[in-house]
Each structure stands twice: as C-alpha cells, then as structure tokens.
Amino acid sequence: MSSTKPNRPAAPQALPEPARAAAIKAIRLRHPGRMVFATLLVLLFVVFILDAAARPAFDWPSVGKYVFDQRISMAAFVTLQLTVYSMVIAIVLGVILAVMRLSPNPVVKSLAWFYLWVFRGTPVYVQLVFWGLISIIYQDISVGIPFTEPWLVFETDAVLSTFALAVIGLALNEAAYLAEIVRAGLLSVDKGQDEAATALGMSWAQTMRRIIIPQAMRVVIPPTGNEVISMLKTTSLVTAVPFSFDLFTRSRDISAETFNVIPMLVVASIWYLFFTSILMVGQYFLEKRFARGVGDRRPDRKADGLTGAATGTVTGLIPTIGGGQATVVLPVPPAAPEAADDPTSPEGGVR
Known part of the structure; x- marks a missing residue:
C-alpha cells in the first residue's frame, strides 16, 4: 500500500520591499473636534494671562518687590522645615501603626484603630488648637515612675516651643493617614512572597527589607508623595498653635502693614508652587525608580x-x-x- 505524505508548507520568506511598505502603511485618523477644543483651551488660557497681567489689583510691581524679601524667604524656609520634620515623624509613626493594625494581637490592633479613629475623625485645625492649649491642660511634664515622686519636672512652656508643638500636631495627624497608606502597600504584596522568603531561610527583618518593602514601595510612594505636598500646604494652619513664622502667616502680617493683601497672597502662592514643583519632580523619579520591571509589556509597534x-x-x-x-x-x-x-x-x- 502506498501513501503520499502531505505537502509541507514552504519556509517563510521575506516579502519584497514594496510589499512591506504597503503592508505597514497606516493612515492616522483625524479628530477635528479635538483640535477645535484644544485651540479654545489655549485661547482661554492666553486671555486669562493677559487679563491678569492688566489687572491693577494684582499690583505686580509689589509682587516682584516682596517675592524675594528676606522675611518671606525666611518664612519659606521655616515652612519647609515644618514639612520635613512633620513628615519624618509621621512616616516612622505611620509604619509602626500599620504594623500594629496588621498584628494578630487584638489589643494592639484596637489601640491602633482607636488612634486612627481619633486623628482622622477630627479636623487638623482643631487638633492644632488643642496643642496650642497643651500648657493649660498639662502645666508641667514629669519624668519618673507613675504614682511615685517624679525624678524630674519641667514646665511645659519651657520644654515645648510653638514650633515644636506645630511639628507634633502636624505629625500626629499625618501619621494616621500614612498608616493606612503603608498598610495598603504591605497588603498589596502577595502572601506567597513572604512564604517563599521564609522557605529560603530569611528572617522577618530580611524578608521585610529585601522582599516586602521594595515591592510595597511601588504602591506606597504615589499617595505618600501626595501627602507630602498636602503637608506643605497644611502648614498654613499652624497659626492655630499659634505659630506665626510660617510663609502664609508672615505674608499676611506684611499685608496688614502695607494694606495690600492680594500681592502678598500671590507671593505666598509663588513660593508654595515652587516647593510643590520640586516635590512633584522628586516623586516622579521615586516612582520610576521603584516601578522598575513592572508595567505593561507592549509588543513591537x-x-x-x-x-x-x-x-x-x-x-x-x-x-x-x-x-x-x-x-x-x-x-x-x-x-x-x-x-x-x-x-x-x-x-x-x-x-
């Protein structure tokens, strides 16, 4: 009995150059509506800029005079200090609270939940007012064993300055929000990563430092960057402590002397925008750094x-x-x- 084998297909061959050119030819779709809408937006932006430049209420010469004034520059530096110190304390405390929230111990978990409930449920301005009145609630600070004679006693006003109270108030409020951000980042890492690290003989500290935290940072950094920017602007509320050397309060004091409020508001806004722009650039590079190896693998176009x-x-x-x-x-x-x-x-x- 004879049989015939099926013909095998020929090996793939390259198309000639004209055929290749015809195959990849693509025509871009036209969207006239988008062009019209974009043109209208640009025109509105130009009209707004020209109108703002011609408004006498903005008093642009006064803006140029005070934007680099020494009092404003020092206040901007103090605002930056408030932001950095508060965020450092808030990040450390937020990580501790996040670990407490994930603890299997019900007492530890309940204490962390109560902290978040209090500081997320009350306005930050009200909290800062309370911190400003802390010397009335606690006239002195005692160090020692409870219910015994204290070893050291300090007056609250002598130990805690208004700057320190502003940092503490901002940090404790921000820690409640960062705790939930960190907790979400830790929960985003697959449980198998922890199990695999344990199987390799890694300790808990090694697992967190080398496996869990680097993967959680991809989720934690974007909202944390937003919180840093929000903290920069929240420093304008420290006048409730009262602390009067931040950027907004100093610009308001100068406007009370010159009876020209709007230019000083523009000056403060310029400094806030300057710091925010730097923070946004830093956030972009941090996100890019920790997002390496993650993302869509798009095929060749x-x-x-x-x-x-x-x-x-x-x-x-x-x-x-x-x-x-x-x-x-x-x-x-x-x-x-x-x-x-x-x-x-x-x-x-x-x-």
Missing part, C-alpha cells in the same frame, strides 16, 4: 501595525541578525477538513 493589515497575511517581524532587514512571516493556512480526508488531494493521504 511595527508588529502591531502589520498584524491585522488589509491583506490579512502578515503576522509580525522577526529580526534577522546581520541582515539589516526584518523578515516578514506569512501564516500557514490550515488544511481544510475535506482535503485532509480525501486520498486524492495533495493535502491528504492513505491512512
């Missing part, structure tokens, strides 16, 4: 452009080493069922 072309024959590109050109791979058409069963067909054979 040229391959996408060829796939689904009008001819329906091109599937993709295979780079040829040393050839300088790409090889276009043609799909192998599937054999029809009838042809496979027909012995007389070139595609079929005797079984």
Whole structure:
C-alpha cells in the first residue's frame, strides 16, 4: 500500500520591499473636534494671562518687590522645615501603626484603630488648637515612675516651643493617614512572597527589607508623595498653635502693614508652587525608580501595525541578525477538513 505524505508548507520568506511598505502603511485618523477644543483651551488660557497681567489689583510691581524679601524667604524656609520634620515623624509613626493594625494581637490592633479613629475623625485645625492649649491642660511634664515622686519636672512652656508643638500636631495627624497608606502597600504584596522568603531561610527583618518593602514601595510612594505636598500646604494652619513664622502667616502680617493683601497672597502662592514643583519632580523619579520591571509589556509597534493589515497575511517581524532587514512571516493556512480526508488531494493521504 502506498501513501503520499502531505505537502509541507514552504519556509517563510521575506516579502519584497514594496510589499512591506504597503503592508505597514497606516493612515492616522483625524479628530477635528479635538483640535477645535484644544485651540479654545489655549485661547482661554492666553486671555486669562493677559487679563491678569492688566489687572491693577494684582499690583505686580509689589509682587516682584516682596517675592524675594528676606522675611518671606525666611518664612519659606521655616515652612519647609515644618514639612520635613512633620513628615519624618509621621512616616516612622505611620509604619509602626500599620504594623500594629496588621498584628494578630487584638489589643494592639484596637489601640491602633482607636488612634486612627481619633486623628482622622477630627479636623487638623482643631487638633492644632488643642496643642496650642497643651500648657493649660498639662502645666508641667514629669519624668519618673507613675504614682511615685517624679525624678524630674519641667514646665511645659519651657520644654515645648510653638514650633515644636506645630511639628507634633502636624505629625500626629499625618501619621494616621500614612498608616493606612503603608498598610495598603504591605497588603498589596502577595502572601506567597513572604512564604517563599521564609522557605529560603530569611528572617522577618530580611524578608521585610529585601522582599516586602521594595515591592510595597511601588504602591506606597504615589499617595505618600501626595501627602507630602498636602503637608506643605497644611502648614498654613499652624497659626492655630499659634505659630506665626510660617510663609502664609508672615505674608499676611506684611499685608496688614502695607494694606495690600492680594500681592502678598500671590507671593505666598509663588513660593508654595515652587516647593510643590520640586516635590512633584522628586516623586516622579521615586516612582520610576521603584516601578522598575513592572508595567505593561507592549509588543513591537511595527508588529502591531502589520498584524491585522488589509491583506490579512502578515503576522509580525522577526529580526534577522546581520541582515539589516526584518523578515516578514506569512501564516500557514490550515488544511481544510475535506482535503485532509480525501486520498486524492495533495493535502491528504492513505491512512
């Protein structure tokens, strides 16, 4: 009995250059509505800038005079100090609270929940007012064993300045929000990562430092960056302590002397925008640093452009080493069922 083997398809061959050019030809869709809308936005922006430049209420000469004034510069530096000190304390305390919230101990978890409930449930301005009145609530600070004679006694006003009270008030409020951010980041890491690290013999500290935290940072950094920017602007509320050397309060004091409020508000806004821009750039690079290896693996755009072309024959590109050109791979058409069963067909054979 004789049999005929089905013809094998020929090896993929490269299309000639004109065919390749025709295969990847694409026509960009036109969106006239988008162009019109974008043009209107640009025109409105230009009109707003020109109108603001011509408004006498802004008093741009006064803005230029006070934007680099020594009092404003020092107040901007104090605002930056408030932001940095408060965020450092808040991050440390937020990590501790996040670990407490994940603890299996119900007492520890309940204490962390109570802290978050209090500081997230009351306005930060009210909290700062309380910290400003702390010397009335606690006239002195005692160090020693409870219910015994104290070893050291300090007056609250002598130990805690208004600057320290402002930092403490801002940090304790911010720690409640950062605790939830850190907790969400830790929960975003798959449990198998922890189990695999334990199987490799890593300790808890090694697992957190090398496995869990680097992966959680990808989730933690974006909202933390937003909280830092929010903290920078929240420092304008420390006048409730009262602390009067921050940027907003100093600009308001100067405007009370000059009876010209709007230019000083513009000056304060310029400094806030300057610091915010720096923080946004730093946040961008931090996100890029910790997001390495994570993201969409998009296929080659040229391959996408060829796939689904009008001819329906091109599937993709295979780079040829040393050839300088790409090889276009043609799909192998599937054999029809009838042809496979027909012995007389070139595609079929005797079984």
